[in-house]
Amino acid sequence: MTSDDMTLDASPPWLEVDALLDDxxxxxxxxxxxxxxxxTTTAAAxxxxxxxxxxxxxxxxxxxxxxxxxxxxxxxxxNVPRQVKGxxxxxxxxxxxMMLDMKRTFDEIVEGHADPDRAxxxxxxxFYQSLSAGFAxxxxxxxxxxxxxxxxxxxxxxxxxxxxxxxxxLDFLDAPKRLxxxxxxxxxxxxxxxxxxxxxxxxxxxxVGMSMMTGTLSKLMGGQLLRDVQTFVAAMDTMFxxxxxxxxxxxxxxxxxxxAFLVVAAPERDALREAAYFVERLAAEQMxxxxxxxxRVHGSGAAQLSAERALAAAEAxxxxxxxxxxxxxxxxxxxxxxxxxxxxxxxxxGPSPAAATDQVAPTSASAAQLAAGLLRLHAExxxxxxxxxxxxxxxxxxxxxxxxxxxxxxxxDVHDLAGLRAIGDRLALNSxxxxx
Amino acid sequence: xSRLHVVSGKGGTGKTTVAAALALALATEGRRTLxxxxxxxxxxxxxxxxxxxxxxxxxxxxxxGGGEVHALAIDAERALLDYLQMFYKxxxxxxxxxxxxxxxxxxxxxxxxxDVLLTGKAxxxxxxxxxxxxxxxxxxxxxxxxxxxxxxxxxxNDEVAGLAKIGPIHNQAQAVMRVLKSPETAxxxxxxLEEMPVQETADGIAELRAAxxxxxxxxxxxxxxxxxxxxxxxxxxxxxxxGIAKALSQAGLGGARRGGLAERLIDxxxxxxxxxxxRVELERTEHAELKAIGLPTYELELLPEGVDxxxxxxxxxxxxxxxxx
Ligand SMILES: Nc1ncnc2c1ncn2[C@@H]1O[C@H](COP(=O)(O)OP(=O)(O)OP(=O)(O)O)[C@@H](O)[C@H]1O
Ligand SMILES: Nc1ncnc2c1ncn2[C@@H]1O[C@H](COP(=O)(O)OP(=O)(O)OP(=O)(O)O)[C@@H](O)[C@H]1O
Ligand SMILES: [Mg+2]
Ligand SMILES: [Mg+2]
Numbered sequence: 001m002t003s004d005d006m007t008l009d010a011s012p013p014w015l016e017v018d019a020l021l022d023d024x025x026x027x028x029x030x031x032x033x034x035x036x037x038x039x040t041t042t043a044a045a046x047x048x049x050x051x052x053x054x055x056x057x058x059x060x061x062x063x064x065x066x067x068x069x070x071x072x073x074x075x076x077x078x079n080v081p082r083q084v085k086g087x088x089x090x091x092x093x094x095x096x097x098m099m100l101d102m103k104r105t106f107d108e109i110v111e112g113h114a115d116p117d118r119a120x121x122x123x124x125x126x127f128y129q130s131l132s133a134g135f136a137x138x139x140x141x142x143x144x145x146x147x148x149x150x151x152x153x154x155x156x157x158x159x160x161x162x163x164x165x166x167x168x169x170l171d172f173l174d175a176p177k178r179l180x181x182x183x184x185x186x187x188x189x190x191x192x193x194x195x196x197x198x199x200x201x202x203x204x205x206x207x208v209g210m211s212m213m214t215g216t217l218s219k220l221m222g223g224q225l226l227r228d229v230q231t232f233v234a235a236m237d238t239m240f241x242x243x244x245x246x247x248x249x250x251x252x253x254x255x256x257x258x259x260a261f262l263v264v265a266a267p268e269r270d271a272l273r274e275a276a277y278f279v280e281r282l283a284a285e286q287m288x289x290x291x292x293x294x295x296r297v298h299g300s301g302a303a304q305l306s307a308e309r310a311l312a313a314a315e316a317x318x319x320x321x322x323x324x325x326x327x328x329x330x331x332x333x334x335x336x337x338x339x340x341x342x343x344x345x346x347x348x349x350g351p352s353p354a355a356a357t358d359q360v361a362p363t364s365a366s367a368a369q370l371a372a373g374l375l376r377l378h379a380e381x382x383x384x385x386x387x388x389x390x391x392x393x394x395x396x397x398x399x400x401x402x403x404x405x406x407x408x409x410x411x412x413d414v415h416d417l418a419g420l421r422a423i424g425d426r427l428a429l430n431s432x433x434x435x436x
Numbered sequence: 437x438s439r440l441h442v443v444s445g446k447g448g449t450g451k452t453t454v455a456a457a458l459a460l461a462l463a464t465e466g467r468r469t470l471x472x473x474x475x476x477x478x479x480x481x482x483x484x485x486x487x488x489x490x491x492x493x494x495x496x497x498x499x500x501g502g503g504e505v506h507a508l509a510i511d512a513e514r515a516l517l518d519y520l521q522m523f524y525k526x527x528x529x530x531x532x533x534x535x536x537x538x539x540x541x542x543x544x545x546x547x548x549x550x551d552v553l554l555t556g557k558a559x560x561x562x563x564x565x566x567x568x569x570x571x572x573x574x575x576x577x578x579x580x581x582x583x584x585x586x587x588x589x590x591x592x593n594d595e596v597a598g599l600a601k602i603g604p605i606h607n608q609a610q611a612v613m614r615v616l617k618s619p620e621t622a623x624x625x626x627x628x629l630e631e632m633p634v635q636e637t638a639d640g641i642a643e644l645r646a647a648x649x650x651x652x653x654x655x656x657x658x659x660x661x662x663x664x665x666x667x668x669x670x671x672x673x674x675x676x677x678x679g680i681a682k683a684l685s686q687a688g689l690g691g692a693r694r695g696g697l698a699e700r701l702i703d704x705x706x707x708x709x710x711x712x713x714x715r716v717e718l719e720r721t722e723h724a725e726l727k728a729i730g731l732p733t734y735e736l737e738l739l740p741e742g743v744d745x746x747x748x749x750x751x752x753x754x755x756x757x758x759x760x761x
Binding site: 034035036037063065066126127130178181182186187188190216219223224225228266268269270271300301302305309312313314316317320364366367368370371372373374375376377378380381383384387411412413415 | 663671703706740741742
């Protein structure tokens with residue numbers, strides 16, 4: 001098949017967002033994707049929509065924009081879900097939201113799984129403090145921990161999870177494994193050996209290779225750091241099994257049929273390349289993909305007018321304006337407007353054509369200029385549209401099986417419930433159309 | 437003039453693109469620049485349409501003024517092994533450490549170490565001299581981590597000094613910090629004229645300043661010409677409808693009468709204009725906010741067809757035209 005006939009009718013299946021949110025079997029929705037594409041916004045919008053459609057939902061956000069966090073009442077980091085006010089609860093649903101505090105989450109695990117003395121020793125350990133504040137991957141790991149906790153609580157019937165702005169969109173799948181392989185690895189035994197066997201006396205039980213290793217490490221890291229790491233590892237020892245078990249449990253949770261992954265992407269080459277990569281990876285991990293959310297897509301109400309024609313027309317009008325209006329036989333524009341005025345009442349917030357009073361009607365030259373401006377703008381919009389379509393089609397050609405929904409780019413930023421509702425409407429729009 | 441240019445910014449704003457354009461822009465008249473990436477994503481190779489970069493400096497482009505751009509994808513693990521070899525002749529032990537998982541630990545889990553290695557390699561390239569005692573690279577440009585992580589990333593010293601109080605890691609971190617806090621370094625922020633990236637830029641700059649790391653300029657990327665603004669919309673609002681319909685009709689787009697093809701274009705066209713004007717207005721506010729930070733700003737247009745190699749050269753030229761960065 002050539003790419004040409006792919007693009008002709010390569011329309012992918014629609015992603016039925018409302019069906020997904022309404023299905024009581026859907027318990028977890030994970031929004032993932034590359035940086036800045038709208039994961040947090042999508043997660044929040046899905047939460048609002050699910051709640052207003054009657055589900056008891058919680059949104060776990062990561063680093064939301066300040067004003068978005070405020071609009072959901074979670075501007076303080078306290079690591080517990082708070083009920084979001086202003087959500088329509090008439091359908092019997094509720095929305096709770098929280099913002100992940102990775103250090104707090106880590107501390108809670110320590111506090112919850114070690115006796116008080118041991119917990120204090122860990123919390124005060126300088127190595128732990130750095131580790132919990134952000135080694136590459138802590139955020140990803142803690143997001144998965146928190147998800148596991150929320151799910152285990154069984155307090156919500158739907159959990160919507162945002163994922164961290166990772167180095168790569170896949171980091172949050174890999175981070176827990178990385179920690180796991182460290183915890184299972186030989187290295188940790190080397191680190192623990194001296195502390196476990198009891199300092200110097202124990203050293204002779206270690207083989208020569210191992211003591212050479214600790215020697216090297218000590219030389220490299222400085223004795224103090226090595227000791228900190230060793231103390232930390234020893235203190236954490238009893239908890240490691242727990243980490244591992246929970247990481248495995250969360251991983252299985254992500255594979256469960258009640259989970260739905262949504263890959264969010266902007267209609268741009270790089271974002272969609274990462275999305276494609278992600279789709280493949282999810283399949284390899286046997287994690288259930290619900291579909292692709294193509295966010296910030298542009299549309300046009302005048303798509304019948306092509307960029308080329310619009311530009312040519314704009315060109316003609318500009319020439320005309322340059323020649324001077326009086327050289328042409330355009331009538332003064334006011335006359336016809338009288339009977340036009342009342343019929344075309346303006347839409348809310350827009351300039352109201354009904355206000356057309358003729359004393360301020362511009363000359364036809366300026367009308368021509370204005371029209372030329374509108375046409376150029378339209379041409380630009382149509383070019384954007386065409387480019388976005390090409391990128392989308394490329395993705396669809398690679399993954400024709402992936403359901404897609406498109407969310408229009410709103411002209412402003414999204415930072416209140418009304419904005420989230422608008423995004424939610426757009427997320428679900430396709431399915432509504434498909435019903436018609 | 438700074439010789440280490442660190443390019444950061446919110447995700448997706450164009451850090452990799454701008455870093456590459458800057459490396460090209462600085463490669464004039466026989467000058468040689470090194471473009472480095474630190475996140476293992478092979479963004480440079482994709483941009484320059486070459487195969488994946490190995491852990492090895494290689495020439496990837498010729499600057500518009502006849503200089504050379506070299507590139508390096510820094511890999512923390514290789515940097516650590518190199519480092520062990522260079523300073524301790526620990527080639528064999530390095531392999532043993534790797535088998536144990538210690539290298540993995542050091543480069544992915546141990547806080548800060550990874551960043552010491554990555555920044556350390558970049559600083560080493562900044563200071564490297566040839567046989568005649570001249571700097572090998574006139575400038576090193578780093579495609580750095582995003583705003584949210586940049587201060588931590590560059591401020592490795594604070595992080596590591598709290599952990600490794602003595603020893604080679606400590607010394608290495610100190611040496612790196614000396615370069616990063618000197619006027620030899622400049623951190624540039626890439627942003628779009630949108631609320632979130634601008635907010636992050638302002639926050640990021642404040643953080644860098646508080647950490648004593650020199651901030652360079654702000655690159656406003658993907659700017660678009662304002663084709664229409666609220667003033668024009670006001671005119672439209674005040675009754676230009678008929679005039680516009682006639683103008684459209686005259687330009688061959690159908691009838692101007694009610695229900696005519698041209699007339700039916702007006703609502704959607706005005707709607708687009710309204711959205712555009714809203715964005716222009718937002719962009720003006722964000723622009724003013726960026727200006728208020730008081731750093732030099734540079735602007736790069738949105739290339740409608742995306743950034744290919746030719747586009748990259750064009751961005752480099754545009755950067756150069758706007759004076760030294
Ligand atoms: N459909 C939309 N229309 C307009 N603006 C949008 C839309 N979706 C998201 N945005 C805006 O884009 C910006 C980035 O969105 P968001 O923070 O949700 O992305 P993210 O993927 O979570 O980013 P990060 O990777 O940094 O976590 C925000 O300013 C948001 O308001
Ligand atoms: N001036 C520009 N005109 C048009 N497209 C651009 C421009 N600058 C960047 N882009 C495009 O925007 C996308 C993001 O750019 P880039 O990869 O450089 O961003 P980044 O900040 O490095 O992203 P990440 O956070 O994922 O590393 C790319 O597709 C790139 O081609
Ligand atoms: Mg986010
Ligand atoms: Mg990049």
